[in-house]
Amino acid sequence: MIETELKEKSRVYRRKILKYIYNAKAGHTGGSLSIIDILNVLYNRIMNVSPENFHSNLRDRYVQSKGHCVEALYVVLADKGFFPEDDLLTLCQYNSPYIGHPTKYIKGMEQNTGGLGHGLPMCSGMALAAKKDNSPVKVFTVLGDGEMAEGSNWEAMMFAAHYKLDNLCAILDYNKLQITAPNAEVMGLEPIDKKLEAFGWAVKHVDGHNLEELTQTLKNLPFETGKPSFLIAHTVKGKGVSYMENVLKWHHGVPTAEQFEQAMEELAADSLSNF
Amino acid sequence: MEIKDILKKANLEVFSETLQFLAEKDKNIMVVTSDSRGSGKLVPFGQKFPEQIVEVGIAEQNLVGVAAGLASMDKKTFAVSPACFLTARSLEQIKNDVCYSDNAVKLIGISAGVSYGALGSTHHSLHDFAVLRAINNISIVAPADNYETREVIKQATEFQMPIYIRFGKKAMPTDLKNIGQNELVSNENFQIGKGRVIRNGSDLTFIATGEAVLPCVETAKILQDKHQISCKIISMHTIKPLDTDLVLATASNEKPIITVEEHSINGGLGEAVAALLFQNGCRNKFKIIGLPDEHTVSGSQNEIFDHYGISSNGLEKTVLNMLNP
Numbered sequence: 001m002i003e004t005e006l007k008e009k010s011r012v013y014r015r016k017i018l019k020y021i022y023n024a025k026a027g028h029t030g031g032s033l034s035i036i037d038i039l040n041v042l043y044n045r046i047m048n049v050s051p052e053n054f055h056s057n058l059r060d061r062y063v064q065s066k067g068h069c070v071e072a073l074y075v076v077l078a079d080k081g082f083f084p085e086d087d088l089l090t091l092c093q094y095n096s097p098y099i100g101h102p103t104k105y106i107k108g109m110e111q112n113t114g115g116l117g118h119g120l121p122m123c124s125g126m127a128l129a130a131k132k133d134n135s136p137v138k139v140f141t142v143l144g145d146g147e148m149a150e151g152s153n154w155e156a157m158m159f160a161a162h163y164k165l166d167n168l169c170a171i172l173d174y175n176k177l178q179i180t181a182p183n184a185e186v187m188g189l190e191p192i193d194k195k196l197e198a199f200g201w202a203v204k205h206v207d208g209h210n211l212e213e214l215t216q217t218l219k220n221l222p223f224e225t226g227k228p229s230f231l232i233a234h235t236v237k238g239k240g241v242s243y244m245e246n247v248l249k250w251h252h253g254v255p256t257a258e259q260f261e262q263a264m265e266e267l268a269a270d271s272l273s274n275f
Numbered sequence: 276m277e278i279k280d281i282l283k284k285a286n287l288e289v290f291s292e293t294l295q296f297l298a299e300k301d302k303n304i305m306v307v308t309s310d311s312r313g314s315g316k317l318v319p320f321g322q323k324f325p326e327q328i329v330e331v332g333i334a335e336q337n338l339v340g341v342a343a344g345l346a347s348m349d350k351k352t353f354a355v356s357p358a359c360f361l362t363a364r365s366l367e368q369i370k371n372d373v374c375y376s377d378n379a380v381k382l383i384g385i386s387a388g389v390s391y392g393a394l395g396s397t398h399h400s401l402h403d404f405a406v407l408r409a410i411n412n413i414s415i416v417a418p419a420d421n422y423e424t425r426e427v428i429k430q431a432t433e434f435q436m437p438i439y440i441r442f443g444k445k446a447m448p449t450d451l452k453n454i455g456q457n458e459l460v461s462n463e464n465f466q467i468g469k470g471r472v473i474r475n476g477s478d479l480t481f482i483a484t485g486e487a488v489l490p491c492v493e494t495a496k497i498l499q500d501k502h503q504i505s506c507k508i509i510s511m512h513t514i515k516p517l518d519t520d521l522v523l524a525t526a527s528n529e530k531p532i533i534t535v536e537e538h539s540i541n542g543g544l545g546e547a548v549a550a551l552l553f554q555n556g557c558r559n560k561f562k563i564i565g566l567p568d569e570h571t572v573s574g575s576q577n578e579i580f581d582h583y584g585i586s587s588n589g590l591e592k593t594v595l596n597m598l599n600p
Contacts, residue, residue, distance in 0.1 A: 057348070057349070104376065104377060110347070111343075111347065111372070111376045111378075112371060112375045112376040112377075113371070114371070115367055115371050117336075118340060118367075118368065118371055118372055120340075121336065121337045121339075121340020121341050121343075121344065121368070121372070122340050122341070122343050122344040122347070122372055122376075123344060124337070124340070124341050124344060125340065125341035125342060125343060125344020125345040125346075125347075125348075126344040126345070126347060126348050127344075128329065128341065128344070128345065129305075129344065129345045129347075129348030129349075129350050130348065132305075132326065132350075133348075151336070152336040152337060152340060152368070155331075155332075155334035155336055155337035156337050156340065156341075158332065158334070159331055159332070159334070159337055159341065162332075163329075
């Protein structure tokens with residue numbers, strides 16, 4: 001798949017995220033827009049997972065630790081053919097399985113997440129199982145920057161390094177904003193790279209919206225043999241919609257009709273150069 | 276023969292032996308521990324099956340998260356940790372990663388109840404039935420004797436849903452059914468979710484669980500010998516799902532029922548039985564024996580049992596008061 005096609009996917013994914021959040025009048029808008037390029041690359045360039053091989057133990061595994069940004073994941077899974085995209089019109093509606101966090105009710109989802117600090121311990125167990133079986137499976141998770149304050153993450157950091165889980169890759173969606181305020185005000189995580197290195201992980205930084213850079217970096221896993229890989233993806237909360245970018249209220253803000261229209265204009269096909 | 280003479284082996288040891296027996300033939304069995312392999316009598320297991328034991332260090336949240344991950348990759352995973360930490364420190368992992376995510380982890384709460392008596396409340400688990408009863412998609416089992424322990428571990432290995440099993444470290448009888456019998460009881464097989472009648476009787480019924488069954492057996496013998504009172508005893512090893520058929524069939528004789536458990540009187544076996552009886556119109560005299568809602572007294576497990584009337588002394592008095600108010 002050539003670069004422009006991948007870029008086009010990101011643009012369309014962003015439109016769809018906004019469409020379904022607008023329709024549902026609910027969703028985690030800013031974070032979904034900040035992780036979507038990461039998911040685009042993972043599902044379309046890196047991971048060996050599809051509806052056809054989802055029953056196979058040899059599929060790669062993705063667990064979204066920051067479960068609240070499920071809208072981005074729904075849109076990508078629908079595009080991959082895991083379920084009909086129209087299902088997403090029921091997002092967050094009464095009795096819909098498409099709730100505001102990932103669940104195994106939806107084909108393509110590996111674990112039920114939502115509480116923070118749960119993805120990395122589970123992925124560590126999954127990666128260890130793959131090691132025990134001499135399986136080629138790779139395990140991926142995307143963490144939020146706010147959830148790095150959860151102690152369970154650091155328990156798992158120690159564990160994954162101790163067991164040399166180099167088939168595990170954690171990606172930090174580092175948009176630097178959490179629900180209350182910037183991370184730096186709520187609970188600073190810097191110097192995050194040094195902390196992770198000290199915990200025994202191989203760490204890289206990447207522009208989390210640069211599809212080519214993401215692809216090249218994630219194609220070269222593990223970053224270091226015998227160590228779990230941690231990718232710090234520098235992102236922008238609300239990326240792609242001018243009035244949402246880096247604005248706190250879009251953590252779970254839902255656009256009005258006018259705002260929605262403006263967003264769709266900004267994300268129209270002829271606005272590709274904006275990215 | 277005195278009952279104390281037949282107390283040979285802790286359920287904890289039976290657990291460890293059973294796991295070794297099973298792991299011999301099943302390389303998919305994984306045991307995850309939180310620096311608890313000594314407390315869990317799992318040192319021999321670790322020596323024999325080093326590839327099947329995973330140490331997470333003192334990190335109970337990670338213990339359960341990792342166990343859920345292993346189980347989702349088709350490992351038959353036992354997460355072993357003292358019950359006090361396993362069901363409190365990592366409760367959210369049990370709720371989300373195991374139960375909600377439908378990962379069939381076998382959660383093993385060792386040294387449960389007041390097994391760590393003198394170490395104080397940090398090390399007691401008197402809340403575990405209560406919190407886990409309120410969580411969907413998990414079975415709760417407290418085996419009374421070596422037989423029940425061995426059977427529940429065997430069955431849990433192939434169990435397709437989450438299960439919590441808790442026991443203590445004090446020596447227990449091999450099989451409670453074989454002691455102090457006043458008459459033959461049916462020799463049914465152990466089954467998760469089905470209570471075990473270990474003694475028949477006509478004047479009242481003890482419904483007890485885990486290591487609180489033994490004092491009921493002792494009490495029944497005293498009541499028979501001293502007072503000619505005939506007690507039925509049910510080992511209700513499975514707290515959830517509760518064997519409602521057995522409880523209701525038992526209650527139909529309209530005789531008193533006493534529940535006995537090594538757990539807070541709030542939210543445990545007693546309240547589960549009470550809710551069932553009341554909602555089905557049963558009006559048997561009824562008493563819940565367990566640990567009261569107070570800072571627990573310190574001492575050995577036996578001393579704490581004695582203090583709160585979970586021993587034969589206290590249970591004898593409770594019965595006499597109920598029958599002759």
